[in-house]
Amino acid sequence: MPSHKWRKRFRGSGSRWTAPREAILNLLSKTSKHMSAKEIYQALLRIYPGIGLTTVYRTLDLLEKMGFLNKIPLGSGENKYELITESDQTHHHHLICTQCGKIIDYTDFVDEELELIKKTEKSLKQRHRFQITDHNIEFYGVCEQCQKRR
Ligand SMILES: [Zn+2]
Numbered sequence: 689m690p691s692h693k694w695r696k697r698f699r700g701s702g703s704r705w706t707a708p709r710e711a712i713l714n715l716l717s718k719t720s721k722h723m724s725a726k727e728i729y730q731a732l733l734r735i736y737p738g739i740g741l742t743t744v745y746r747t748l749d750l751l752e753k754m755g756f757l758n759k760i761p762l763g764s765g766e767n768k769y770e771l772i773t774e775s776d777q778t779h780h781h782h783l784i785c786t787q788c789g790k791i792i793d794y795t796d797f798v799d800e801e802l803e804l805i806k807k808t809e810k811s812l813k814q815r816h817r818f819q820i821t822d823h824n825i826e827f828y829g830v831c832e833q834c835q836k837r838r
């Protein structure tokens with residue numbers, strides 16, 4: 689997403705468009721990796737030597753609440769973040785290794801899962817009168833490398 693679109697969404701929400709916010713969105717738009725707050729902080733230090741870890745945490749929190757980012761809990765209390773893209777082609781689910789924190793994106797079976805999800809959403813909507821806007825699917829376990837290491 690080009691940055692003028694981000695800026696527009698900020699203006700609409702009443703939040704200020706600041707350098708750290710733009711830097712984090714830029715960083716995450718250029719990587720296919722899922723990054724933790726500390727990894728984002730390390731990467732940003734090179735561009736913004738004055739930035740603090742607290743600012744990074746607060747900004748990530750805000751960007752997540754505004755719907756820019758997807759927060760993926762690693763199960764260890766730490767989270768990783770990725771940019772939410774608008775295209776369906778990048779829709780994926782996650783396999784998360786609870787030993788090393790590795791995240792595998794997968795798109796296999798997503799179509800079949802989506803069919804089931806749509807059915808589930810429909811009945812949830814009827815039963816709870818809840819308007820569902822999105823979903824996350826995360827499987828937790830141990831990756832191949834970590835299984836070998838044991
Ligand atoms: Zn999905």
Ligand SMILES: [Zn+2]
Nearest residue numbers: 785788831834
């Ligand atoms: Zn692992």
Ligand SMILES: [Zn+2]
Nearest residue numbers: 722770780793
């Ligand atoms: Zn992902």
